[in-house]
Amino acid sequence: MSKGLPKRSEDYSLWYNELVKRADLAENSPVRGCMVIKPYGYSIWEKMQAELDRMFKETGHTNAYFPLFIPKSFLSKEASHVEGFAKECAVVTHYRLKNAEDGSGVIVDPEAKLEEELIVRPTSETVIWSTYKNWIQSYRDLPLLVNQWANVVRWEMRTRLFLRTTEFLWQEGHTAHATSEEAMAETVQMMNVYAQFAEEFMALPVVKGRKTANERFAGADDTLCIEALMQDGKALQAGTSHFLGQNFAKAFEVKFATKEGGLEYVWGTSWGVSTRLMGALIMAHSDDHGLVLPPKLAPFQVVIVPIYRGEEELALISVKAKEIMADLRKAGISVKYDDRDTQKPGWKFAEYELKGVPVRIALGPRDLENKTLELARRDTLTKESFQWEEMPIAEKIGGLLDEIQEGIYQKAFDFRKENTTEVNSWEEFKQVLEEKAGFLSAHWDGTPETEDKIKELTKATIRCIPLDQVQEPGSCVYSGKPSTGRVLFAKAY
RNA sequence: CGGGGUGUAGCGUAGCCCGGUAUCGCGCCACAUUUGGGAUGUGGAGGUCGUAGGUUCGAAUCCUGCCACCCCGACCA
Numbered sequence: 134m135s136k137g138l139p140k141r142s143e144d145y146s147l148w149y150n151e152l153v154k155r156a157d158l159a160e161n162s163p164v165r166g167c168m169v170i171k172p173y174g175y176s177i178w179e180k181m182q183a184e185l186d187r188m189f190k191e192t193g194h195t196n197a198y199f200p201l202f203i204p205k206s207f208l209s210k211e212a213s214h215v216e217g218f219a220k221e222c223a224v225v226t227h228y229r230l231k232n233a234e235d236g237s238g239v240i241v242d243p244e245a246k247l248e249e250e251l252i253v254r255p256t257s258e259t260v261i262w263s264t265y266k267n268w269i270q271s272y273r274d275l276p277l278l279v280n281q282w283a284n285v286v287r288w289e290m291r292t293r294l295f296l297r298t299t300e301f302l303w304q305e306g307h308t309a310h311a312t313s314e315e316a317m318a319e320t321v322q323m324m325n326v327y328a329q330f331a332e333e334f335m336a337l338p339v340v341k342g343r344k345t346a347n348e349r350f351a352g353a354d355d356t357l358c359i360e361a362l363m364q365d366g367k368a369l370q371a372g373t374s375h376f377l378g379q380n381f382a383k384a385f386e387v388k389f390a391t392k393e394g395g396l397e398y399v400w401g402t403s404w405g406v407s408t409r410l411m412g413a414l415i416m417a418h419s420d421d422h423g424l425v426l427p428p429k430l431a432p433f434q435v436v437i438v439p440i441y442r443g444e445e446e447l448a449l450i451s452v453k454a455k456e457i458m459a460d461l462r463k464a465g466i467s468v469k470y471d472d473r474d475t476q477k478p479g480w481k482f483a484e485y486e487l488k489g490v491p492v493r494i495a496l497g498p499r500d501l502e503n504k505t506l507e508l509a510r511r512d513t514l515t516k517e518s519f520q521w522e523e524m525p526i527a528e529k530i531g532g533l534l535d536e537i538q539e540g541i542y543q544k545a546f547d548f549r550k551e552n553t554t555e556v557n558s559w560e561e562f563k564q565v566l567e568e569k570a571g572f573l574s575a576h577w578d579g580t581p582e583t584e585d586k587i588k589e590l591t592k593a594t595i596r597c598i599p600l601d602q603v604q605e606p607g608s609c610v611y612s613g614k615p616s617t618g619r620v621l622f623a624k625a626y
Numbered sequence: 627c628g629g630g631g632u633g634u635a636g637c638g639u640a641g642c643c644c645g646g647u648a649u650c651g652c653g654c655c656a657c658a659u660u661u662g663g664g665a666u667g668u669g670g671a672g673g674u675c676g677u678a679g680g681u682u683c684g685a686a687u688c689c690u691g692c693c694a695c696c697c698c699g700a701c702c703a
Contacts, residue, residue: 146696146697147696150696161694161695163694165693165694217703220701220702221701221702256703287702289701289702290627290700290701290702291701291702297702344703348703349703350703351703353703356703358703370703373703375703405703438662440661440662441661442660442661443661474661476661476664477660477661477663477664477665478661478662478663478664479661479662479663479664479665480661480663480664480665481663481664482662482663482664483663483664484664486663495662495663497661497662498662499662500662507662
């Protein structure tokens with residue numbers, strides 16, 4: 134039991150905040166709405182980045198980097214884009230400070246006002262498409278498949294560590310294509326990459342779907358997404374992939390010469406996932422003892438805690454521990470040996486539970502004598518005694534890590550299944566949302582008006598129209614008008 | 627941005643109403659004994675009381691501005 138970690142059942146929100154801080158993932162910074170990602174948290178993000186980056190490259194993308202600042206005039210070139218972002222932009226107006234005359238420190242130098250203000254990027258479509266104009270002349274220049282790892286700023290009213298911060302880290306892919314079909318195929322492909330990453334590495338089951346017009350990205354013709362369900366029954370948008378049509382090509386005059394000698398606007402996509410995935414990872418699996426990490430993303434997968442009395446005993450145990458470490462590392466398993474003499478074993482056990490280390494090995498004099506190890510699983514909190522001779526240690530641990538990865542995925546999957554409810558009447562809709570939450574699968578008449586009304590009345594939004602939606606006749610849960618299939622509603626982060 | 631609340635040592639807090647030496651626990655440092663589920667004892671260090679002003683002989687305490695955080699709303703790809 135971790136000392137004082139709030140329980141999920143009592144205050145989910147507080148539990149989340151405390152967990153993020155106590156597990157050394159991140160903390161609030163002196164800057165409003167901005168967080169410091171601590172080394173332990175950042176190394177999880179680095180693992181995510183590494184896998185995603187590999188997947189992007191496997192699908193033919195290359196990385197590039199565009200400026201942090203965007204001239205104000207760029208943003209307004211795509212009408213719905215600027216409308217969506219204008220209210221949350223940080224703006225640079227001056228380029229110099231000077232000493233205050235009263236000696237009170239530095240002030241903004243009024244002489245140094247910028248001719249044109251610069252926006253700190255909330256996303257990079259505009260600056261990238263203005264660049265693409267120069268890069269694309271012919272169908273031979275297409276497709277253009279670029280990704281950028283960057284930080285962006287969105288001036289949100291209320292922030293929460295990882296889930297919504299003023300500045301956040303993300304990747305944004307921006308591609309240009311000769312045909313609508315090809316751009317749409319790219320949009321679908323990247324949504325699938327995100328889904329695969331979420332399920333395979335984060336052990337997070339996701340629903341692939343399409344956003345309604347209301348929820349669509351500002352400047353997109355179509356937005357695909359992956360949606361995940363958190364333990365408190367709220368949905369979290371984990372990644373989006375946008376079909377931009379020719380909107381940005383038209384706004385920035387990006388045309389290409391076709392094979393047939395014509396001149397046409399380019400088709401675009403953009404897609405992104407952010408440090409919000411960290412929030413999803415934390416909330417999806419963790420418990421009242423602390424973090425539960427999927428082995429594939431844990432900064433280290435195994436920790437060895439020696440149990441000893443005195444230097445001599447530690448020396449003996451260390452010999453065996455180092456042998457185990459070498460075996461594990463050879464098998465590609467990351468391991469930390471915590472032989473600090475400053476904390477007792479019980480303290481370390483609790484600490485690594487809080488930090489979500491998937492497997493813990495305790496090794497003491499008793500084990501040396503009996504040729505055993507104590508293996509503890511973080512996900513189930515169960516312990517077993519393992520005989521050295523039973524099988525090679527790396528094989529045993531490797532199997533355990535696979536089981537844990539699979540186990541926490543299955544647990545999250547079962548949770549989602551249990552918390553996805555088909556509802557068929559307005560009364561039922563309200564009751565289930567109130568008492569059970571989770572995803573509500575319901576018929577919808579397809580109009581933004583109904584969607585808005587439901588949001589206003591219940592705070593639930595349409596998370597997505599699932600791609601595997603079954604075509605079935607029905608009547609809208611709110612308006613009673615005809616519908617052709619169910620969509621997923623939920624309260625969302 | 628509107629309503630409510632909170633800021634006191636690294637963390638959690640008492641004191642504030644009724645102005646006068648800043649409280650306690652955890653953590654930290656030293657030493658000793660300890661080490662198979664968050665050790666014990668003894669000694670010690672650590673404070674611009676969020677911040678800037680004001681009132682006062684004197685402000686953690688009263689007043690004002692500002693900042694940050696939490697809750698509710700609005701906002702939120």
